[in-house]
Amino acid sequence: MSKRINFGKLIEKQLPPELVNFMWVAGEMANSRGEKVYLVGGVVRDLLMEQANFDLDLVVEGNAIELAQQLKLNQGKITTHPRFNTAKLQWNDRSVDLATARSETYEKPGALPAVTPSSIDNDLSRRDFTINAMAIRLNPGYYGKLVDPHGGRDDLQSQRIRILHEKSFTDDATRIWRALRYEQRLGFHLEKKTSSLLQRDIPMLATISADRTRYEMECICKEKYPEKVFNRAGELGVLAALHPSLKGNGGLAEKFEHARKECSPEPPSFDLYLALLAYPLTAEETEQLISRLNLPKLSAKTLRDTIAVKNKMRSLSTPGVSPGAIYNLLRDFSPAALEANSLVTESAVAGQAIHLFLNRLKDVQVLLTGDDLIQMGIAPGPRIKEMLALLHQAKLNGKIATRHDEEEIIKGWVAQKQGGTTPPS
Numbered sequence: 001m002s003k004r005i006n007f008g009k010l011i012e013k014q015l016p017p018e019l020v021n022f023m024w025v026a027g028e029m030a031n032s033r034g035e036k037v038y039l040v041g042g043v044v045r046d047l048l049m050e051q052a053n054f055d056l057d058l059v060v061e062g063n064a065i066e067l068a069q070q071l072k073l074n075q076g077k078i079t080t081h082p083r084f085n086t087a088k089l090q091w092n093d094r095s096v097d098l099a100t101a102r103s104e105t106y107e108k109p110g111a112l113p114a115v116t117p118s119s120i121d122n123d124l125s126r127r128d129f130t131i132n133a134m135a136i137r138l139n140p141g142y143y144g145k146l147v148d149p150h151g152g153r154d155d156l157q158s159q160r161i162r163i164l165h166e167k168s169f170t171d172d173a174t175r176i177w178r179a180l181r182y183e184q185r186l187g188f189h190l191e192k193k194t195s196s197l198l199q200r201d202i203p204m205l206a207t208i209s210a211d212r213t214r215y216e217m218e219c220i221c222k223e224k225y226p227e228k229v230f231n232r233a234g235e236l237g238v239l240a241a242l243h244p245s246l247k248g249n250g251g252l253a254e255k256f257e258h259a260r261k262e263c264s265p266e267p268p269s270f271d272l273y274l275a276l277l278a279y280p281l282t283a284e285e286t287e288q289l290i291s292r293l294n295l296p297k298l299s300a301k302t303l304r305d306t307i308a309v310k311n312k313m314r315s316l317s318t319p320g321v322s323p324g325a326i327y328n329l330l331r332d333f334s335p336a337a338l339e340a341n342s343l344v345t346e347s348a349v350a351g352q353a354i355h356l357f358l359n360r361l362k363d364v365q366v367l368l369t370g371d372d373l374i375q376m377g378i379a380p381g382p383r384i385k386e387m388l389a390l391l392h393q394a395k396l397n398g399k400i401a402t403r404h405d406e407e408e409i410i411k412g413w414v415a416q417k418q419g420g421t422t423p424p425s
């Protein structure tokens with residue numbers, strides 16, 4: 001049995017006074033409108049776990065947009081979505097989502113649900129897991145009252161991820177990814193029946209659109225330890241449903257950890273994590289993954305570049321390879337693809353070459369322009385481009401550094417030409 005908790009006190013203890021005050025005002029305003037308002041979802045779960053989460057989600061039995069308009073602070077911004085009956089309030093660095101309580105029906109598996117305004121109970125019944133299906137009422141007189149129709153609090157205490165009904169994963173198979181994400185983030189376990197339904201419904205992942213699948217991957221990559229989710233997804237056969245050649249074990253955890261160290265204090269980008277995950281795939285398999293996730297152009301380029309750079313690793317591993325040659329080998333590829341290869345390669349020489357490129361060579365620029373060269377006596381034409389490229393190579397290889405050095409080289413070439421010889425090529 002769960003012990004008695006004063007949830008009003010819990011809110012005051014854990015949330016900043018500004019948000020506590022906001023919720024009081026929301027409760028009073030909803031009351032004056034004859035509506036009920038609740039704090040719901042992840043923030044309630046995290047309040048009970050005493051973990052910081054300031055992303056407030058409110059549900060209104062009534063009209064969320066009108067309530068939000070009344071609540072809008074003088075300096076705040078409001079964004080509304082009348083089709084979904086939702087509103088977002090933003091002020092300073094705060095953001096609060098308000099939604100009208102709704103029930104959902106799924107016409108076919110994986111489709112987005114049809115939505116109708118409803119009660120808080122129905123709103124909680126459409127949610128993914130019991131631990132996310134709790135609400136705290138905010139109206140005066142009921143402030144702090146927990147609404148927990150599915151036993152979310154007991155599941156929190158028993159550290160269980162449990163779906164609300166047998167068809168949950170069939171209705172929306174993104175919940176399979178979500179289940180693994182919460183399980184690994186919170187260090188919980190899948191409740192027995194949930195676990196067997198999850199495994200039964202793995203084929204339903206095929207009903208999820210590419211964009212929704214990509215969104216789930218992005219959410220996983222925002223976790224503190226995405227490798228835990230991929231590892232678990234590998235164990236259960238969920239990762240294979242994304243692509244049969246993906247592996248969540250082996251050296252993945254070590255590579256992700258290494259990526260975090262390299263990128264610190266920023267977290268690694270989605271593209272970098274994905275390039276590391278997709279590293280073992282062939283070019284053809286990579287194309288299949290790109291289309292399964294409908295990756296935007298830049299992310300798709302990163303995956304393709306990762307393979308292209310992999311094919312250059314032998315040349316890059318040659319001891320004594322010049323900076324100019326490194327530049328020519330790597331110039332066309334996305335930084336995340338280069339970073340991924342430097343994290344995976346066993347060749348210290350190649351790793352250093354990539355870092356030299358990323359930290360210095362990619363930014364080396366010639367200071368003189370084509371016009372400068374013409375003014376210095378070089379005839380306009382394709383030769384100008386060639387000479388700028390020669391200057392660039394000389395600069396990459398450390399033979400020249402300043403604008404003065406560049407001018408001296410050009411003057412030398414002009415003099416050679418006047419003396420009847422042609423500049424080096």
Ligand code: ATP
Nearest residue numbers: 040041042043055126127128129132133172174175
């Ligand atoms: P997080 O859990 O990542 O800290 P959150 O709990 O706010 O954040 P969101 O993904 O923002 O999670 O979703 C908000 C709430 O909406 C969830 O707590 C859950 O109740 C519900 N929800 C989100 N996605 C689904 C889904 N696919 N099926 C059912 N309910 C969902």
